[in-house]
Amino acid sequence: MTLSSGDSKIIEPLLFEKSVPDRQGFTWPELDVPASAPLPSNLRRRQAPDWPELAELQVVRHFTRLSQLNYSLDTHFYPLGSCTMKYNPKANERAASWPEFAELHPLRPDHLSQGILEILFNLEKWLGDICGMDAVTLQPSAGAQGELTGILVARAYHESRGQNRHVVLIPDSAHGTNPASVAVAGLTAVTVKSTADGCLDIDDLKSKLSSDVAVLMMTVPNTLGLFEPKILEIARLVHDSGALFYMDGANLNALVGLVKPGDLGFDIIHVNVHKTFSTPHGGGGPGAGPVGVKKFLADFLPIPRISLKDGLYSLSEESPKTIGRVRSFQGNTGILIRAYCYLRLQGAQGLASISENAILAANYVRVTLAPLFPKMPVTPCMHEVVVSGDGAYGPGVKTLDVAKRLLDYGFYAPTIYFPLIVPEALMIEPTETETRETLDLFCETIRTILDESRRDPSLLKNAPTTTPVRRLDEVKAAREPNLRHTRGETSPR
Amino acid sequence: MRNPDTLRFAKTHEWIDSDGTVGISQHAQEAITDVVFVEVPKPGKAAQQGQSCAAVESVKAAFDIYAPVNGTVSAGNAAVSQNPALVNKDPYGDGWLFKLDISDKAQLNQLMTHSQYQDFLKTNPH
Numbered sequence: 001m002t003l004s005s006g007d008s009k010i011i012e013p014l015l016f017e018k019s020v021p022d023r024q025g026f027t028w029p030e031l032d033v034p035a036s037a038p039l040p041s042n043l044r045r046r047q048a049p050d051w052p053e054l055a056e057l058q059v060v061r062h063f064t065r066l067s068q069l070n071y072s073l074d075t076h077f078y079p080l081g082s083c084t085m086k087y088n089p090k091a092n093e094r095a096a097s098w099p100e101f102a103e104l105h106p107l108r109p110d111h112l113s114q115g116i117l118e119i120l121f122n123l124e125k126w127l128g129d130i131c132g133m134d135a136v137t138l139q140p141s142a143g144a145q146g147e148l149t150g151i152l153v154a155r156a157y158h159e160s161r162g163q164n165r166h167v168v169l170i171p172d173s174a175h176g177t178n179p180a181s182v183a184v185a186g187l188t189a190v191t192v193k194s195t196a197d198g199c200l201d202i203d204d205l206k207s208k209l210s211s212d213v214a215v216l217m218m219t220v221p222n223t224l225g226l227f228e229p230k231i232l233e234i235a236r237l238v239h240d241s242g243a244l245f246y247m248d249g250a251n252l253n254a255l256v257g258l259v260k261p262g263d264l265g266f267d268i269i270h271v272n273v274h275k276t277f278s279t280p281h282g283g284g285g286p287g288a289g290p291v292g293v294k295k296f297l298a299d300f301l302p303i304p305r306i307s308l309k310d311g312l313y314s315l316s317e318e319s320p321k322t323i324g325r326v327r328s329f330q331g332n333t334g335i336l337i338r339a340y341c342y343l344r345l346q347g348a349q350g351l352a353s354i355s356e357n358a359i360l361a362a363n364y365v366r367v368t369l370a371p372l373f374p375k376m377p378v379t380p381c382m383h384e385v386v387v388s389g390d391g392a393y394g395p396g397v398k399t400l401d402v403a404k405r406l407l408d409y410g411f412y413a414p415t416i417y418f419p420l421i422v423p424e425a426l427m428i429e430p431t432e433t434e435t436r437e438t439l440d441l442f443c444e445t446i447r448t449i450l451d452e453s454r455r456d457p458s459l460l461k462n463a464p465t466t467t468p469v470r471r472l473d474e475v476k477a478a479r480e481p482n483l484r485h486t487r488g489e490t491s492p493r
Numbered sequence: 494m495r496n497p498d499t500l501r502f503a504k505t506h507e508w509i510d511s512d513g514t515v516g517i518s519q520h521a522q523e524a525i526t527d528v529v530f531v532e533v534p535k536p537g538k539a540a541q542q543g544q545s546c547a548a549v550e551s552v553k554a555a556f557d558i559y560a561p562v563n564g565t566v567s568a569g570n571a572a573v574s575q576n577p578a579l580v581n582k583d584p585y586g587d588g589w590l591f592k593l594d595i596s597d598k599a600q601l602n603q604l605m606t607h608s609q610y611q612d613f614l615k616t617n618p619h
Contacts, residue, residue: 176555191557420553475527479577
């Protein structure tokens with residue numbers, strides 16, 4: 001990675017750069033069992049691992065400093081559109097860390113695991129209720145694996161009917177994971193066009209529906225934050241052609257407690273618990289992407305399935321039509337416990353207020369920013385607002401520069417340049433957990449930055465200046481990626 | 494560099510020369526910003542008008558490049574795969590993407606001339 005200019009703060013060096021040979025932070029205890037014979041040479045590493053050698057205090061300081069550099073929802077507003085960066089209640093974390101959950105062994109027999117099985121069983125049921133689906137699997141480890149699971153279920157369903165349907169239709173505004181999941185499932189993705197207002201082009205859909213089409217995947221509301229007005233007609237067209245209707249649940253935060261996707265005609269849905277149900281957003285860490293289906297698809301869901309009989313919960317692998325396992329053990333249960341906790345805290349009556357407040361917050365931002373953006377949409381949006389920066393900035397200033405300048409003011413930047421059909425797009429999703437004061441401050445900051453863009457564009461072009469690293473050369477990073485650290489190489493300062 | 498007035502243009506912002514060479518327009522390269530990756534088709538691939546034939550990735554996003562006419566790919570530009578910046582530097586010259594053996598030359602006449610394309614951009618800037 002290369003920095004474009006200057007530096008503001010010291011970046012924490014890598015542990016490898018601080019390493020000194022033979023420095024130790026740990027002393028092994030005396031061996032209190034007989035030493036075993038060394039491993040046969042063919043099982044031993046050819047080279048000793050190249051680990052950093054540091055004292056304990058150095059390690060503590062290293063990770064504490066890194067944690068202080070961390071930008072997170074617990075420190076700042078994070079209006080990253082399409083990602084639903086809502087607050088993750090600490091009660092979730094507390095429950096998930098209880099040793100009764102955290103220390104459970106995944107191979108414990110069912111009759112000794114009744115508590116966790118009851119939680120998972122109920123979570124399946126509640127997610128099914130919220131989505132209008134009859135059966136749910138909690139197995140997939142992330143949204144994209146949920147997509148893959150859903151597509152494999154659809155493929156197995158068509159094959160069970162002796163039909164070779166190999167095409168999956170996907171709108172051009174979809175998230176990139178949709179076509180990727182389809183390809184991994186061995187099917188072919190075909191794009192359906194959007195109209196200028198970001199909705200599905202019905203005529204293009206009609207021309208592409210055929211006996212080859214297995215599934216139409218759609219995100220509702222769409223990536224412009226708009227509810228698809230012709231959704232019922234689309235569902236009818238899809239079903240008349242013999243295909244299944246799949247909902248990408250990425251934007252479920254706009255529908256919870258208000259609309260059940262099953263009622264709109266969807267047969268399959270995947271849910272991102274890290275968005276809608278307040279579990280942490282990765283950092284590459286564990287996630288969960290539960291999949292819900294209508295009754296006629298339930299037999300195809302992955303195993304194991306949780307069932308309740310005579311007051312006892314059990315896991316079953318006997319399911320002749322299943323697509324098989326998609327994940328070891330019972331999925332990422334620690335994450336699922338957090339989602340369960342969140343739903344218990346909300347209660348049935350709290351669910352609708354999630355979406356209502358998310359929609360209200362997005363529209364509050366839309367109306368507040370409207371005087372600043374000549375192309376601001378005038379129609380109400382759902383849980384996020386997509387703003388075109390076209391014509392709103394001083395000469396030569398791009399949305400990228402505005403996003404970078406926001407970092408200087410202590411805000412995470414919204415998603416930019418997505419969806420592509422909106423020029424100079426800023427995609428703002430405030431979520432339901434922000435106060436009005438925070439939204440006001442954010443909008444006021446945007447106003448300040450737009451003023452700067454006309455008065456002194458260099459403030460934006462040089463931004464960010466207050467972050468640990470300045471603007472990165474993302475073009476060079478993409479054209480000449482250097483992904484492997486070698487000893488002796490120092491990280492950029 | 495080719496004179497754009499000698500080229501034909503598709504609504505999806507590809508240009509094609511009468512010898513079958515295909516690239517993206519000056520406007521397109523400006524709009525997608527810095528190109529960081531190009532996937533060119535292999536010779537022999539069948540290309541169908543309006544269907545994806547190559548892919549261009551910029552720091553903003555990945556874009557399908559559609560064949561402006563029917564034909565068979567006779568060459569991919571290895572130089573842009575090595576050095577994607579050529580698409581930005583010289584979209585009508587060294588930044589070409591692939592070359593087609595055009596199966597029906599009449600299809601060229603359905604495409605826009607450079608001045609028609611300029612007018613098209615005024616009403617459809619994106």
